[in-house]
Structures are given as structure tokens and as C-alpha cells.
Amino acid sequence: MIKGPTSIIRALEPRDFDIMFKYWDIDEVNFYTISCSFPRSRERFEKIYSAVAEGENSRYWGICDLEGTLVGNMGVYDMDQYVRSCLVGFHLFPPYRGKGLGTSSLLTGLRYVFGDMNYQRVGGETNANNRAAISMLEKLGFTREGVVRRGWRYRADYHDKVLYGMLREEFQTLNPAPPA
Numbered sequence: 001m002i003k004g005p006t007s008i009i010r011a012l013e014p015r016d017f018d019i020m021f022k023y024w025d026i027d028e029v030n031f032y033t034i035s036c037s038f039p040r041s042r043e044r045f046e047k048i049y050s051a052v053a054e055g056e057n058s059r060y061w062g063i064c065d066l067e068g069t070l071v072g073n074m075g076v077y078d079m080d081q082y083v084r085s086c087l088v089g090f091h092l093f094p095p096y097r098g099k100g101l102g103t104s105s106l107l108t109g110l111r112y113v114f115g116d117m118n119y120q121r122v123g124g125e126t127n128a129n130n131r132a133a134i135s136m137l138e139k140l141g142f143t144r145e146g147v148v149r150r151g152w153r154y155r156a157d158y159h160d161k162v163l164y165g166m167l168r169e170e171f172q173t174l175n176p177a178p179p180a
């Protein structure tokens with residue numbers, strides 16, 4: 001369990017899947033997180049996300065507020081053990097957005113990924129129209145590294161994808177460790 005000032009990042013529990021599944025079919029949730037919303041059973045959904053949670057190249061966690069309510073998920077993907085780089089994925093359920101929780105929780109997660117997990121580079125990719133995610137990444141000090149034209153798909157539509165990255169030294173300079 002990783003405790004930050006506004007939230008807790010923890011392993012997924014079986015009870016979480018009911019809440020996650022409830023939000024899964026909402027277009028607004030899917031638009032910036034997956035490319036196609038296939039009709040999916042609750043059982044299949046849990047199987048897929050349990051596998052991602054402890055995948056060969058991925059980890060997927062729950063984000064809770066300080067009262068313990070599940071408010072979203074965070075994950076790392078494309079974990080490259082040799083280069084020590086990974087991608088970060090992040091979403092909050094709609095009622096919890098726009099209150100600073102995303103920025104604060106991602107900061108807590110990054111501290112863990114650069115620190116305990118010992119990654120030296122974290123990438124972030126999103127739809128070029130995703131103003132909230134772009135603001136959040138830039139606010140945290142990610143550098144915009146490029147645009148992949150039509151690199152994002154949602155259902156039958158294609159969008160540009162923007163690539164962001166942060167190196168460990170950059171993160172440490174912006175977020176010095178508190179004195180022991």
C-alpha cells in the first residue's frame with residue numbers, strides 16, 4: 001500500500017471489480033482509456049484485469065481516497081526491465097475528477113515507480129484532445145516528446161496521440177525527497 005497526501009494506491013481486491021465494472025460501459029470513461037468497448041461479461045472483465053494487475057510487463061492497482069473508497073485505477077505497462085522504462089496509465093471514475101485528486105495521486109504513484117520500482121524513465125501517452133490528462137502530465141513536469149498522427153483509436157474514429165516522458169533525475173529535481 002502506498003499512502004499519499006490525498007489518496008492510497010493499493011493492490012486490487014476482488015470486491016473492486018464490481019465498482020470498476022459499473023463504470024466500464026460509460027463512454028466517457030472508455031474514450032480516453034481503451035480503443036474499443038467490446039461487450040464483456042463481469043467474469044471476463046475480472047479475468048482480464050486480474051491478469052494485467054500482475055502481468056509479465058504490467059501492474060494495475062486501485063486508487064482509494066483517504067476514507068478507503070475506490071476512486072480509480074493506475075497502472076504501469078510496457079515495463080522494460082533492461083532499459084528500466086515503462087508507460088503509466090491512469091484514470092479516475094467520473095465523480096472524482098477535476099478536484100486535484102488525479103495530479104496528487106499520480107505524483108504519489110510516480111514516487112513509487114521511480115523509487116521502489118527503480119525505473120529511470122516513465123512515459124505517458126494520450127489522445128491529443130485529452131485536455132485534462134495533458135494538463136496533468138505537464139503540471140507534473142512531463143516533457144512532450146512527440147505526436148503520433150492517428151495513433152489513437154476509439155471505435156471507428158482515429159485521433160492523434162501525444163507522447164510524454166519523464167526521467168528520474170527530472171522527477172527528483174521537481175520533487176525532492178522529504179528529509180528523513
Ligand SMILES: CC(C)(COP(=O)(O)OP(=O)(O)OC[C@H]1O[C@@H](n2cnc3c(N)ncnc32)[C@H](O)[C@@H]1OP(=O)(O)O)[C@@H](O)C(=O)NCCC(=O)NCCS
Pocket residue numbers: 029032033089090091092093096097098099100101102103104125126127130131132133135136139
Ligand atoms: C486525466 C485525469 C486522471 C486527471 O485527473 P483529475 O483529478 O480530473 O485532474 P486534476 O483535478 O488533478 O487536474 C489536472 C489538470 O487538468 C485540468 N483539467 C481537469 N479536468 C479538465 C477538463 N475536463 N478539461 C480540461 N482541463 C481539465 C485541471 O484544470 C488541471 O490543470 P491546471 O492545474 O493547469 O488547472 C482524469 O480527468 C481522468 O481520469 N480522465 C479520464 C481518463 C484519462 O484521461 N486518463 C489519462 C490518459 S489515458
